[in-house]
Amino acid sequence: MNLITKQEALSNLKRYINEDLFELAKQFNITTFIDNKQNKGWKGLLLERLAGLDNNSIKATNGEDFELKSVAFYYVKKKLVPKETMAITMINPIEFINTPFFESPCWHKLKSIIFCAVSWHGMHVPKSHLLKVDEIILPEDSKLIQEVKSDYEFIRNKLISNGFSSLTGKDGKWIQARTKGSGHGSISRAFYARKSFIEEILN
DNA sequence: CCATGATCATTA
DNA sequence: TAATGATCATGG
Numbered sequence: 085m086n087l088i089t090k091q092e093a094l095s096n097l098k099r100y101i102n103e104d105l106f107e108l109a110k111q112f113n114i115t116t117f118i119d120n121k122q123n124k125g126w127k128g129l130l131l132e133r134l135a136g137l138d139n140n141s142i143k144a145t146n147g148e149d150f151e152l153k154s155v156a157f158y159y160v161k162k163k164l165v166p167k168e169t170m171a172i173t174m175i176n177p178i179e180f181i182n183t184p185f186f187e188s189p190c191w192h193k194l195k196s197i198i199f200c201a202v203s204w205h206g207m208h209v210p211k212s213h214l215l216k217v218d219e220i221i222l223p224e225d226s227k228l229i230q231e232v233k234s235d236y237e238f239i240r241n242k243l244i245s246n247g248f249s250s251l252t253g254k255d256g257k258w259i260q261a262r263t264k265g266s267g268h269g270s271i272s273r274a275f276y277a278r279k280s281f282i283e284e285i286l287n
Numbered sequence: 288c289c290a291t292g293a294t295c296a297t298t299a
Numbered sequence: 300t301a302a303t304g305a306t307c308a309t310g311g
Contacts, residue, residue: 115308123308125292132292156294160300169302171293207295253303263304266289274291279301 156204
C-alpha cells in the first residue's frame with residue numbers, strides 16, 4: 085500500500101511533462117511491446133508509477149481521494165483532440181440496478197480526477213510524450229453532471245427492462261456502456277466517457 | 288480466471 | 300475520420 089495525496093500525485097506527475105514516456109517506461113521496467121504486440125495499458129500503468137502510486141487492479145480509487153486517468157491526443161486539422169473514449173469503470177449489473185448515480189463507482193471516479201494528456205503518433209508507434217497534467221473537479225450541480233446522471237439513469241432503466249445484453253455503446257449523450265473484457269467471449273461492460281465529454285471537462 | 292489499464296480493428 | 304465492438308498484458 086502506498087497512499088499519496090492528490091496534490092502530491094499532481095506535483096509528482098508535473099515533473100514529467102514533455103518527457104518521453106517510452107524512455108520512462110524502460111526505466112520503470114514496464115512492458116510496452118512484445119513481438120509487435122502492445123501492452124495497451126502501458127501508458128496508464130506508467131503514469132500511476134510516475135505519480136507515486138502502486139500498480140494494482142482494485143476497483144476503488146487509485147489513491148486517497150482521486151482517480152488517475154490518461155487519454156491519448158492527436159491532431160485533427162491542426163487541432164489537438166482526444167483520440168479515444170476514456171474508460172471510467174466496469175459495470176456490475178446487480179450493483180448498477182441498485183445504485184443511484186451519486187452513490188455509484190462511476191460518479192466517484194469522475195468527480196475528482198487527475199487528467200493526463202499524452203500524445204499519440206500512430207498505431208504501433210511507441211513514441212509518446214506527456215502533454216499536460218490537469219486536476220479536474222466536477223461539481224454535482226453542474227448542467228453537465230446532471231446530463232451525465234440522465235445518461236446513467238437511462239442506461240440503468242434499459243438494463244432493468246431489456247437485460248444486460250441489450251446495453252450498447254450507442255446509448256448516452258456523455259457516457260456509454262460499452263463492451264470491455266478479457267476477450268474470448270467475455271461480455272462484460274464498462275462505462276466510457278465519450279470524446280465530447282472529455283473535451284467538455286477540459287475547458 | 289478476471290478486473291484494470293486502455294488501444295486496436297472494422298465498418299460506414 | 301468517427302463510432303462501436305473486440306482485444307491485449309499484467310497482477311492478484
